[in-house]
Amino acid sequence: MVASEDIKKTVSQEDADPSARNPMLYDPLQDGVVKTSKTRQYVAALIMCLGAVAAGTALAWTSPVLDQISVHPPANTTAGNSTMGNATIANGTSPIPLPLPSEDRLQLTAGQQTWVSSLLAIGAFLGAMPTGYIADAIGRRYTAMVMNVPFILAWLSIIFANSAGWLYFGRFLIGISTGSFCVVAPMYISEIAETSIRGTLGTLFQLLLTVGILFVYLVGSMVSWTTLSTLCLFVPIFLFLGLLILPETPVYLLKKGQRAEAALSLKWLWGRYCDSRSAIQVIQNDLDQAAADAGILDLFSNRGARNGLVISILLMFFQQFSGINAVIFYTVPIFQSAGSTLDASVCSIIVGVVQVIMTLTASLLIDRAGRKILLLFSSTVMSICLAILGAYFDMKDSGKDVSSIGWLPLLCVVLFMITFSVGYGPIPWLMMGELFLPDVKATAVAITVMANWLCVFIVTKSFGTMIESLGSDVTFWFFATCMAAATIYVATMLQETKGKSASQIQSWLNGR
Incomplete structure (x- = not known):
């Protein structure tokens, strides 16, 4: 009976934490059944990488959209095609013509187009700067939640924009979130993945980024820019809902001394029958080394x-x-x-x-x-x-x-x-x-x-x-x-x- 009770000790009970008696923490080592499940690791990585999809849509958005919301040459202008016509205006070799009659509420000049394109990179640089500190302060998951909010606000600003200023604001905000997810998503994935699939999960960020880009290329060629922007808004909304079910990374929880929560996170990610005690000890050894x-x-x-x-x-x-x-x-x-x-x-x-x-x-x-x-x-x-x-x-x-x-x-x-x-x-x-x-x-x-x-x-x-x-x-x-x-x-x-x-x-x- 004593041996059986010893076998059923949880990770936290081993650390003299009598309040932690969650049966999910039991490692069924007495039956020799020690195995891990990779399914939820893929699910968690895919949910977090919806931030990469959102970033991809933001990066590619200007490609199909700028031509729809920009000043165009008058009908009698002899230009080889619209692309060359825009290039001529952008280079300043001809005067900017009056806009054609259009139902669009925006008509951007060449200079305004440049700002719409470049503000994302500026926002991304500034967004990446504090994200590491925030992730260490409140955790990787909560950081992703907080930094997802600018994504949503940005798309709302863009959808209802009636001036270039609102577009600037939206593109800057979306850059902040893009830069933040470039930091927090790879960090989260590297801390939840088993060694055997760490490489595969690590490439999901770039993969989902290209999926977001392709989505905009495909849909943007068929719909108006406001419809495209509205569809892009759904990505961060789905991301927020997905983040609600994800656990914090075991590494962060152990770093904060929350050993029982770290073990529960591992059980969620690696499966009920994983050897959480050994995995926790490996992570703890790495933390002790640091x-x-x-x-x-x-x-x-x-x-x-x-x-x-x-x-x-x-x-x-x-x-x-x-x-x-x-x-x-x-x-x-x-x-x-x-x-x-x-x-x-x-x-x-x-x-x-x-x-x-x-x-x-x-x-x-x-x-x-x-x-x-x-x-x-x-x-x-x-x-x-x-x-x-x-x-x-x-x-x-x-x-x-x-x-x-x-x-x-x-x-x-x-x-x-x-x-x-x-x-x-x-x-x-x-x-x-x-x-x-x-x-x-x-x-x-x-x-x-x-x-x-x-x-x-x-x-x-x-x-x-x-x-x-x-x-x-x-x-x-x-x-x-x-x-x-x-x-x-x-x-x-x-x-x-x-x-x-x-x-x-x-x-x-x-x-x-």
Whole structure:
């Protein structure tokens, strides 16, 4: 009888917590039935990554919408197509015409369009800044709830906007939530996942981001901008409802000394028959290895944390300086040079479908192939594709006949998108959650995400200047050089983290 009672001790009772007698905490080890269920881990990750869907809809929203709410040339203007007409106005080479009669309540000038596009990046940078501290103060789940509110308010502001000012406000708010979820979602996922599926779950953020982008490309080509915005509003509403059923992460609860709640969280996530006592002990060991209350200075003074931060920021740098935005910008002219008659919206949908399919493929491969090999494959192929695109534009701009090889840049774009989606698209987000101990994770992830958005801003703002001053060919060669540097860096400096525990990863980062 004594042995039986000892076997049925809960995690909290072992810590002399007589108030915790929840039968859900019992580990049925006496029957030898110890197994975990991965279903709820996937459910929890998918719910949290609805924030990534919301971010994807926000990022892609301007693509189908700006043309609907912007000043258009008068009917007698001779322009090749609407895209070229807008480009002429944006470059300031012709006076801005009077708006055509329209039922739309908004008619944005070229300058206003720029602000609508760029305010999201500014908001995302500022939103990422405090999120790590908030997540350490109130928990990952409650942080997601709080930072979901700007998503909802932003879409309401956009839907009912009757002036550019309300659009600015909505885009800034939506940027705050986007930046926040870039921090809290990977953090939450990395703290609930078993080691065996940590890679797969870690890629869900990028996968659901591309799903949100594809949703806007598809729906935005068929409905008005107000209808599209209304549909986008439902994503954060569903996210809020989903967050109500999710538990807090066991790591955060243990960090706050709530051992019984941490065990209940594990039972919810890993299944009734998991060995919660052993899992809790592993997490506790990692917490004991970390400092109790590490500050931002500890992030730089601790060798392992400092190395992890350098790796995370460099991976984000290479992600953005892969030229992904440049390639997407040139998708339409490249399709046209290959003899395609597809319009811009169809080209965008094709790119979106490729991204979704290949990011899904990455989620299936990443725990089999590993992070390092996929990064090497991604940067190597992208570097080659970018170099070929540079050569193509060099020949085209110098007046050579490139009609016979119009298929070559099209092939390069497709290969580029495929390899980006299986490597530098999802893996930097995944590894960002793997490389830090709980004491510095919130701060480190926030700094990494801020660095990412800073790179987004730099590349986006400088791209047009590079094209004008250096030419398309040199611009693509610059990005190709960055990817070649990424290949060398990953090959020489990065170790594989697939299947490794937090303590094993820290041993590598600390040079042991």
